[in-house]
Amino acid sequence: xxxxxxxxxxxxxxxxxxxxxxxxxxxxxxxxxxxxxxxxxxxxxxxxxxxxxxxxxxxxxxxxxxxxxxxxxxxxxxxxxxxxxxxxxxxxxxxxxxxxxxxxxxxxxxxxxxxxxxxxxxxxxxxxxxxxxxxxxxxxxxxxxxxxx
Amino acid sequence: xxxxxxxxxxxxxxxxxxxxxxxxxxxxxxxxxxxxxxxxxxxxxxxxxxxxxxxxxxxxxxxxxxxxxxxxxxxxxxxxxxxxxxxxxxxxxxxxxxxxxxxxxxxxxxxxxxxxxxxxxxxxxxxxxxxxxxxxxxxxxxxxxxxxx
DNA sequence: TAATATTGCTTGCAAAACAAAAGTAAAAAA
DNA sequence: TTTTTTACTTTTGTTTTGCAAGCAATATTA
Numbered sequence: 410x411x412x413x414x415x416x417x418x419x420x421x422x423x424x425x426x427x428x429x430x431x432x433x434x435x436x437x438x439x440x441x442x443x444x445x446x447x448x449x450x451x452x453x454x455x456x457x458x459x460x461x462x463x464x465x466x467x468x469x470x471x472x473x474x475x476x477x478x479x480x481x482x483x484x485x486x487x488x489x490x491x492x493x494x495x496x497x498x499x500x501x502x503x504x505x506x507x508x509x510x511x512x513x514x515x516x517x518x519x520x521x522x523x524x525x526x527x528x529x530x531x532x533x534x535x536x537x538x539x540x541x542x543x544x545x546x547x548x549x550x551x552x553x554x555x556x557x558x
Numbered sequence: 559x560x561x562x563x564x565x566x567x568x569x570x571x572x573x574x575x576x577x578x579x580x581x582x583x584x585x586x587x588x589x590x591x592x593x594x595x596x597x598x599x600x601x602x603x604x605x606x607x608x609x610x611x612x613x614x615x616x617x618x619x620x621x622x623x624x625x626x627x628x629x630x631x632x633x634x635x636x637x638x639x640x641x642x643x644x645x646x647x648x649x650x651x652x653x654x655x656x657x658x659x660x661x662x663x664x665x666x667x668x669x670x671x672x673x674x675x676x677x678x679x680x681x682x683x684x685x686x687x688x689x690x691x692x693x694x695x696x697x698x699x700x701x702x703x704x705x706x707x
Numbered sequence: 708t709a710a711t712a713t714t715g716c717t718t719g720c721a722a723a724a725c726a727a728a729a730g731t732a733a734a735a736a737a
Numbered sequence: 738t739t740t741t742t743t744a745c746t747t748t749t750g751t752t753t754t755g756c757a758a759g760c761a762a763t764a765t766t767a
Contacts, residue, residue: 416603417668420586423654428579437569447744454565458726463745485734485743494661501657504650505572512643519566526568596715607755612716634714634763
C-alpha cells in the first residue's frame with residue numbers, strides 16, 4: 410500500500426503520513442531515547458503491541474523515514490535507523506512537546522518537567538538542532554563500526 | 559471520556575490528544591481557511607464525514623482547543639472558535655507543512671507550492687505569528703459584532 | 708402563514724485499524 | 738545441543754472510521 414493522500418494541502422498531507430498515535434512516538438523513541446531494535450521498542454513505557462509495531466515500522470520504511478539494516482556480526486537483530494527525512498521531523502517533535510508543556514498540564518499534571526524541558530523552552534530551534542546533531546554522530550559511529558568488521 | 563494519557567512523556571502526551579488524521583486538519587481549517595460552522599467543515603476538500611466531525615468537535619471542545627458559541631441573531635448556526643490553547647497549535651501546523659514541503663514531494667508531487675509556501679519557507683516563526691495575529695483580529699471583530707446586537 | 712430549505716446533528720451498518728495473547732522460525736548463547 | 742532471544746505472524750476480539758440515511762429545530766421563501 411503506497412501511501413494515499415486526501416488532497417494537495419501540505420498540512421493535511423503531513424497528517425496523512427504522520428497522523429496517528431504511534432508513528433511519531435516511534436520516531437521520538439529513536440531520536441530521543443536511542444532505541445534501534447525491535448526489542449528496544451517493545452520495552453518502551455508506551456508499551457506498543459508487537460503486531461502494531463511491526464506494521465508501523467514497515468510503513469515508516471516504505472515512506473522513507475527509517476531504514477532497516479543489520480550489523481555485520483549479528484544476523485538476527487535488525488537495526489532501525491532514521492534517514493534524513495526522519496531526522497527532519499525533530500522540529501515537529503519539539504513543537505509538540507512545547508505545546509504539551511504550555512497547554513496540557515491543566516488536564517495532565519504529571520507531564521515530566523525536567524532539565525531537558527527547560528532547555529527546550531529556552532530555545533526550541535537549538536534544542537531540535539542538538540537532537541539532530543547528536544543522532545548524526547551516533548549514525549556516524551554506527552557506520553564506522555560496521556566498516557571495521 | 560476525559561482524555562486518557564499513555565504516560566508522562568510530553569511528546570507522547572501531545573500525540574494522545576492530537577495524534578489522529580482529523581484533529582489538526584480541523585484546526586488548520588479554522589486557522590488558515592477561516593472555517594467556523596459545522597457546514598463550513600463539511601464543505602472542505604478533505605471531505606470529513608458528519609459523524610466523525612461531530613465527535614472530533616466534541617473532543618476538541620472537551621480538551622479546550624475550541625469553544626462553541628452562537629451569534630446572538632442566529633439561534634441555529636453554531637460557531638466554533640479557537641481558544642488560546644488552540645491558537646498555540648500554529649507552530650506545529652507550520653512545522654508539519656514545512657516537513658511536507660521538504661520531504662513529501664518525492665512520493666506526492668502535487669502538493670501545493672504557492673506564494674504562502676514561499677513565505678513559510680522563508681521564516682517559519684513569522685509565518686506562525688502572522689497566522690495567530692490574523693485569527694486574533696478575526697476573533698476581536700466577531701466579539702465586537704456580538705456586543706453590537 | 709404555510710411550505711421549503713438549511714443547519715447541525717444522530718443512527719445504523721460495513722470496513723478498516725487497533726490491541727492482547729499466543730505461536731513460530733531463525734539465530735545466538737549457554 | 739538444548740535453551741533463550743529476537744523478530745516477527747496469527748488469531749481473535751474491540752474500537753474507530755466512514756458511508757448513507759434520517760431527523761429535529763430554525764430560517765427562508767412563496
